[in-house]
Amino acid sequence: MFKFDKLVFGDAGWGDEFLIATLMTLLVSILSMGLGLFLAIITVWAKIIQNRITRFIANFYTTVIRGVPELLVIYLIFFGGNAVVMSIAKVFGYNKYIELNALTIATIAIAVISATYSSEVLRASYLAISKGQIEAARALGMNKFSIFFKVISPQVIRHALPGIGNVWQITLKDTSLISVTGLVEIMRQSRISSNVEHSPLTFLITAAILYLCLTTISGRVFKTLEVNYSKGFST
Amino acid sequence: MIEFLNSIQNSLIYKNFFLVLSGLDNTILLLLISLPIGFVLALLFALGRVSKITLLSRTIASYIFVIRGTPLLVQIYLIYFGLGSVKFIRESFLWYALKEPFWCGVIALTINTVAYGAEIFRGGIQSIEKSQVESGLSLGFGKFLLLRKIILPIAIRKVLPSYGNELILMVKATSLVSLTTYMEMTGIARKIMAKTFAPVEAFIAAGILYLFLNFLMVQFVKYLEWKYNPHLRLNN
Numbered sequence: 001m002f003k004f005d006k007l008v009f010g011d012a013g014w015g016d017e018f019l020i021a022t023l024m025t026l027l028v029s030i031l032s033m034g035l036g037l038f039l040a041i042i043t044v045w046a047k048i049i050q051n052r053i054t055r056f057i058a059n060f061y062t063t064v065i066r067g068v069p070e071l072l073v074i075y076l077i078f079f080g081g082n083a084v085v086m087s088i089a090k091v092f093g094y095n096k097y098i099e100l101n102a103l104t105i106a107t108i109a110i111a112v113i114s115a116t117y118s119s120e121v122l123r124a125s126y127l128a129i130s131k132g133q134i135e136a137a138r139a140l141g142m143n144k145f146s147i148f149f150k151v152i153s154p155q156v157i158r159h160a161l162p163g164i165g166n167v168w169q170i171t172l173k174d175t176s177l178i179s180v181t182g183l184v185e186i187m188r189q190s191r192i193s194s195n196v197e198h199s200p201l202t203f204l205i206t207a208a209i210l211y212l213c214l215t216t217i218s219g220r221v222f223k224t225l226e227v228n229y230s231k232g233f234s235t
Numbered sequence: 236m237i238e239f240l241n242s243i244q245n246s247l248i249y250k251n252f253f254l255v256l257s258g259l260d261n262t263i264l265l266l267l268i269s270l271p272i273g274f275v276l277a278l279l280f281a282l283g284r285v286s287k288i289t290l291l292s293r294t295i296a297s298y299i300f301v302i303r304g305t306p307l308l309v310q311i312y313l314i315y316f317g318l319g320s321v322k323f324i325r326e327s328f329l330w331y332a333l334k335e336p337f338w339c340g341v342i343a344l345t346i347n348t349v350a351y352g353a354e355i356f357r358g359g360i361q362s363i364e365k366s367q368v369e370s371g372l373s374l375g376f377g378k379f380l381l382l383r384k385i386i387l388p389i390a391i392r393k394v395l396p397s398y399g400n401e402l403i404l405m406v407k408a409t410s411l412v413s414l415t416t417y418m419e420m421t422g423i424a425r426k427i428m429a430k431t432f433a434p435v436e437a438f439i440a441a442g443i444l445y446l447f448l449n450f451l452m453v454q455f456v457k458y459l460e461w462k463y464n465p466h467l468r469l470n471n
Binding site for chain 1: 301303304305306307308309310312313316317318319320321403406407408409410411413414421424425428434435438439441442445446449450
C-alpha cells in the first residue's frame with residue numbers, strides 16, 4: 001500500500017524529482033504572484049481614477065474572473081492562449097506557428113486569477129489611507145511620483161500585508177491546478193510517480209505534505225514581515 | 236433581423252451553451268449534497284473547536300490546519316485515486332461510494348468546506364459579546380438553550396458575508412470534480428473542446444453558466460443577510 005522507500009534521492013527513487021517539482025511550484029507561485037500584483041496595481045488604478053470606461057473594464061475583469069472556476073480560466077488560457085498570441089503576431093506580420101511554453105502559460109493563468117484577489121486587497125488598503133496624508137504631501141510640494149513611492153506605497157504595504165498573505169496562500173494552492181497543462185510541479189509529479197509505482201496513496205500524501213510545508217513556512221514568513229512593517233504601530 | 240437570429244443559432248457558442256447546460260444539474264447535485272452537510276458539520280466542528288475539551292479542540296484544529304494547507308485537488312485525488320488503491324477499502328462497503336466519481340467529489344467537497352466553514356463559524360462564535368451570554372445565563376438558560384437561542388443565531392448572522400464567500404468558492408470548486416471523470420459543466424466543456432478544437436467557445440459557454448450560478452448564490456446570501464439582520468435594515 002505504501003511505498004515510502006521509493007522517495008529516496010537518486011535513480012532508485014523520486015526524491016530529487018519531487019524536490020525539482022517543489023521548486024517549480026514555488027517558482028510558478030512567485031512569478032505569478034509578482035505578475036498578479038503588477039496587474040492588480042493597474043486594476044486598482046483603473047478603479048480609483050475617475051473614469052467610467054476604465055472602471056467598467058476593471059470591474060468586469062474582477063467580477064468575471066472571480067465568478068468563474070479557476071480551472072476554467074486555466075483551460076481557457078492554456079488552450080486559447082496560443083491562438084490569441086498568434087493572431088496578435090499576425091497583425092505584426094509574423095505568420096509562423098508560435099507555441100508558448102508551459103511555464104509562461106501557467107504563470108499568466110495563475111497571475112490573471114491572483115490579480116483579482118490582490119486588487120481587492122490593495123484597493124481596500126488604499127482606501128484605508130486617510131486623505132490628509134496625501135494632502136499633506138501635496139502641501140509639501142511633492143510631485144505625484146514621490147507621493148506614490150514615499151507616502152502611498154509604504155502605507156498600502158503595511159495595510160495590505162495580511163491580505164496579501166492570504167492571496168499568496170490561495171495562489172500557492174491554485175498552482176496545483178496547473179498540473180492539467182502538463183507542467184511538472186508537485187501535483188503533476190505525484191501523478192506521474194503514482195502511475196509508475198502503482199501507489200497513488202504514497203505520492204499523493206507526499207504532495208499533501210509538501211504543500212502543507214510550503215503553506216506553513218510562507219505563513220511564518222508573512223507573519224515576520226507583518227511584524228516588521230508594523231513597527232512603530234502599536235496594535 | 237432574422238438572418239442575425241439565425242446566425243446566432245448556428246454559432247458554436249449557442250450550441251455549446253445548451254450542451255454545457257446539460258451538465259448544470261450534475262454541478263447543482265454536487266452542491267445540494269455537500270453544502271448542507273458541510274454547513275451542519277462545520278457548525279459542530281466550530282463548537283468542538285471552541286470547547287474546553289483540549290483533545291477535541293486540538294484534533295479539530297489540526298484537521299482544519301491540514302485541509303486549509305493543502306489544495307482541494309490533492310484532497311480529491313487522495314480520495315478518488317488514493318483510497319481506491321487500498322485493498323481493504325475496495326473490499327469493504329465503502330467501495331460502493333468510493334467507486335463513483337460523484338460520491339468521491341461529494342466527500343472531498345464536504346471535507347473541504349467543513350474545514351473552512353468551521354474556521355468561519357469559530358470566528359463568529361468567539362466574537363459574541365460576553366454580555367449576551369451572561370444575560371442568557373441570568374435568565375436561567377441551560378447550555379443547550381443558550382446555544383440554540385443566543386450563540387448560534389448571533390454567530391451565524393454575523394459571519395453570513397464570509398460564509399457567503401465560502402459558498403461561492405464551493406460553486407467554483409465543483410469544477411475540480413471534473414478531473415475525476417465526473418461529467419459536470421467543466422467536464423462537458425472540456426469534452427466539447429476536444430471534439431471541436433474550439434476552446435474559447437466551449438469555455439465561454441461554461442463560464443457564463445458559472446457566472447449565473449454564482450450570481451444566484453450571491454442573491455441568496457444577500458437575501459439571508461437581509462432576513463436575519465432585521466436590525467440593520469434601513470427602512471423599518
